[in-house]
Amino acid sequence: MKWKRSRWLELALVVVVLTLVGILVNNLAVNLIRTGLGLSFEWLWQPAGFALSEHTLPYQPGDSTAWALLVSWLNSLRVIACSIVLATVLGVGAGAARRSLNPLLRQLAGLYVGLIRQIPLLLQLLFWYFVAFLGLPSQPFAPIGTLISLSNQGVGILGLNLSVEFSAVLVGLSVFTGAAIAEVVRGGLDSVPRGQWEAFRSLGINEGLGLRRVVLPQALPAILPALSSQYLNLAKNSTLAIAVGYADLYAVSDTAITQTGRAIEGFLILLLSFLALNLLINGGMQVLNRIVVHPAQRT
Amino acid sequence: MSGSRPAYRKRLLQARRHPLQTVLSLVILALIAWIVWSTAAWLVVGADWSVVTENLPLFAVGSYPEHERWRPLLWLFLLCLMTATTLLQPLISRPWRIHGLALSWAWLAMLPIGLLLLAGGAGLPMVSSRDWGGLTLTVLLTGFSGLLALPLGILLALGRRSNLTLPRHLCRLYIDGLRAVPLIAVLFFGQLLLPLFLPVEIEINRVLRAVVAFALFAAAYVAEDVRGGLQAIPGTQREAAAALGLGPWQIQRLVILPQALRVAVPALTNQAIGLLQNTSLMAILGLVELLGISRSLLANPAYIGRHLETYIWLAGLYWLVCTAMALMARQLERQGKSSATEAIPS
Numbered sequence: 001m002k003w004k005r006s007r008w009l010e011l012a013l014v015v016v017v018l019t020l021v022g023i024l025v026n027n028l029a030v031n032l033i034r035t036g037l038g039l040s041f042e043w044l045w046q047p048a049g050f051a052l053s054e055h056t057l058p059y060q061p062g063d064s065t066a067w068a069l070l071v072s073w074l075n076s077l078r079v080i081a082c083s084i085v086l087a088t089v090l091g092v093g094a095g096a097a098r099r100s101l102n103p104l105l106r107q108l109a110g111l112y113v114g115l116i117r118q119i120p121l122l123l124q125l126l127f128w129y130f131v132a133f134l135g136l137p138s139q140p141f142a143p144i145g146t147l148i149s150l151s152n153q154g155v156g157i158l159g160l161n162l163s164v165e166f167s168a169v170l171v172g173l174s175v176f177t178g179a180a181i182a183e184v185v186r187g188g189l190d191s192v193p194r195g196q197w198e199a200f201r202s203l204g205i206n207e208g209l210g211l212r213r214v215v216l217p218q219a220l221p222a223i224l225p226a227l228s229s230q231y232l233n234l235a236k237n238s239t240l241a242i243a244v245g246y247a248d249l250y251a252v253s254d255t256a257i258t259q260t261g262r263a264i265e266g267f268l269i270l271l272l273s274f275l276a277l278n279l280l281i282n283g284g285m286q287v288l289n290r291i292v293v294h295p296a297q298r299t
Numbered sequence: 300m301s302g303s304r305p306a307y308r309k310r311l312l313q314a315r316r317h318p319l320q321t322v323l324s325l326v327i328l329a330l331i332a333w334i335v336w337s338t339a340a341w342l343v344v345g346a347d348w349s350v351v352t353e354n355l356p357l358f359a360v361g362s363y364p365e366h367e368r369w370r371p372l373l374w375l376f377l378l379c380l381m382t383a384t385t386l387l388q389p390l391i392s393r394p395w396r397i398h399g400l401a402l403s404w405a406w407l408a409m410l411p412i413g414l415l416l417l418a419g420g421a422g423l424p425m426v427s428s429r430d431w432g433g434l435t436l437t438v439l440l441t442g443f444s445g446l447l448a449l450p451l452g453i454l455l456a457l458g459r460r461s462n463l464t465l466p467r468h469l470c471r472l473y474i475d476g477l478r479a480v481p482l483i484a485v486l487f488f489g490q491l492l493l494p495l496f497l498p499v500e501i502e503i504n505r506v507l508r509a510v511v512a513f514a515l516f517a518a519a520y521v522a523e524d525v526r527g528g529l530q531a532i533p534g535t536q537r538e539a540a541a542a543l544g545l546g547p548w549q550i551q552r553l554v555i556l557p558q559a560l561r562v563a564v565p566a567l568t569n570q571a572i573g574l575l576q577n578t579s580l581m582a583i584l585g586l587v588e589l590l591g592i593s594r595s596l597l598a599n600p601a602y603i604g605r606h607l608e609t610y611i612w613l614a615g616l617y618w619l620v621c622t623a624m625a626l627m628a629r630q631l632e633r634q635g636k637s638s639a640t641e642a643i644p645s
Contacts (some may be wrong), residue, residue, distance in 0.1 A: 010463045017469065024496045031495045071447060102320050104327045118618045119575035122583070123590060130597075130606040202307040206317075236481040244584055250483060263491050270484060278479055 045262040050255055052247045054163050065256050072252035073273050079169050079234050086174035091181020096211060098186050106243035122240050124176055129168035129244035165246035177234045184230060188223035189215060221293050228285035235277055248274055304497055350605040354582045361432015361587050370416040371435040385627045396612050428506040430586035441575045444513035453520025459526060470555030479518035483580055485516045490584050509581055517574055568628035572621045
């Protein structure tokens with residue numbers, strides 16, 4: 001039987017890829033033997049030996065490294081979940097504001113989106129941490145009654161105490177992602193024909209109600225997929241928390257790798273933990289998609 | 300029917316003149332006034348720009364040896380000159396205008412020129428990449444990573460749409476895999492793990508490792524943008540080219556890719572700007588690019604508490620470079636469009 005040319009091409013490619021992978025793995029093996037490291041995951045069960053600045057589950061430096069990684073994974077999850085909520089509020093608000101009737105509000109929202117998207121996120125996080133939160137007075141002060149108390153030791157909201165690091169990451173991620181979500185929302189709103197806006201306005205329905213009941217339900221199928229990719233971006237960007245000293249998954253993995261010298265194994269675990277985070281967000285978005293989008297609109 | 304029309308119109312206009320809109324405008328005006336006032340007060344009383352003014356050379360070239368500093372500065376000057384030339388094109392009368400293609404090649408030539416100036420060789424004394432830094436390093440990282448990521452991304456995009464099963468799956472795996480992980484993890488891989496996968500004899504320096512990591516990461520995103528462009532090209536284009544007797548490679552190179560890339564230019568521009576901003580992540584991994592040099596400056600006791608001035612200065616610099624990139628991309632796009640329409644006789 002005569003093979004087609006494409007078959008041969010594919011076979012050649014298999015050989016090339018396999019050779020390449022083989023060379024890389026061989027190099028790795030040679031290097032691991034040369035340095036006497038080998039591969040081992042025993043260090044996971046040995047005492048971590050480092051403290052974590054914050055933890056939701058009980059944790060001491062004497063606990064195992066695996067436990068430290070789990071605690072840091074929860075820290076990541078906590079800051080990501082809170083940021084997703086805050087970023088969505090900011091983004092939907094700013095996105096709707098860009099299509100508001102008020103020209104000043106439109107300009108202000110445009111300024112927010114334009115400015116935030118031109119400055120690196122890391123720089124913004126450093127700003128929120130070193131300037132905004134560490135710049136607060138050391139004595140707590142309460143701008144709005146007893147609802148919020150602010151100081152450079154921490155932020156209290158309704159009796160809930162948040163660390164400065166957590167607050168900086170939360171605000172930084174939310175403000176940055178909020179600008180991206182605002183663009184997504186604006187695009188979604190623009191996908192709804194102008195006639196729909198004019199129709200509810202001419203019926204005397206007010207702006208908020210019209211947006212909620214007329215425009216958004218039609219815009220959501222366009223918004224949700226892009227929104228979930230913004231949430232995944234937020235999760236990826238949350239790893240920059242290391243720059244402000246928040247004990248997130250990446251920061252603690254980095255510490256564990258430095259302490260044990262187990263770079264390959266630590267990196268694998270980091271990737272797997274991150275995969276778990278991604279799957280969680282994806283699953284959540286699918287549930288949301290099912291609840292929010294009308295069955296007839298689903299594609 | 301026509302009788303009810305004024306009532307509709309009246310309500311439509313009422314929505315614009317609702318009293319709440321006036322209140323909203325006043326609140327926003329008050330907010331803007333407060334921001335302007337407090338910023339002005341801070342600029343006059345609180346700000347101390349010595350951290351910026353005393354360290355301009357550091358921000359520009361990092362800890363590059365002082366007597367060789369003219370080299371990175373010359374490169375930055377050339378880049379500014381190129382930027383000005385590109386942006387001023389529409390204002391120049393036609394006979395003096397530089398062709399878009401020539402301009403693109405000149406931009407491409409800036410990269411090897413920069414490398415030669417920075418690293419040395421050809422009569423210039425060598426300078427170790429450990430001494431590179433500041434804005435120069437930021438631009439260099441962006442340029443070379445982008446240059447590597449573009450062809451790799453195009454190959455991946457073509458592979459993902461290929462009829463061959465295995466390449467298609469491999470490319471998909473690569474693209475989806477890299478898009479799922481955070482950039483800092485990829486950069487960490489580049490700095491700490493990449494050497495483990497290379498033979499013992501080969502030692503590559505930190506800047507090159509960073510460029511490789513950035514390029515591998517960005518290629519996955521470029522691939523998706525190029526794929527978007529490829530999808531925008533109707534299948535009839537391929538059929539028409541095949542009917543003219545072009546081979547599969549010729550079809551891609553001469554018919555499909557030029558059109559697809561033109562569609563993808565805005566998305567690719569955004570990627571390039573994102574890449575420039577993301578080079579700041581190398582500050583975490585110990586390179587003294589623009590953000591890294593600022594972090595080491597702020598650790599200096601002489602500039603304690605001068606974070607805000609430094610960050611505003613940096614934000615301004617990043618904003619300037621990003622805006623220049625966006626404007627230039629639009630410029631090149633417009634020139635490409637006009638030259639493309641010129642080529643087709645009407």
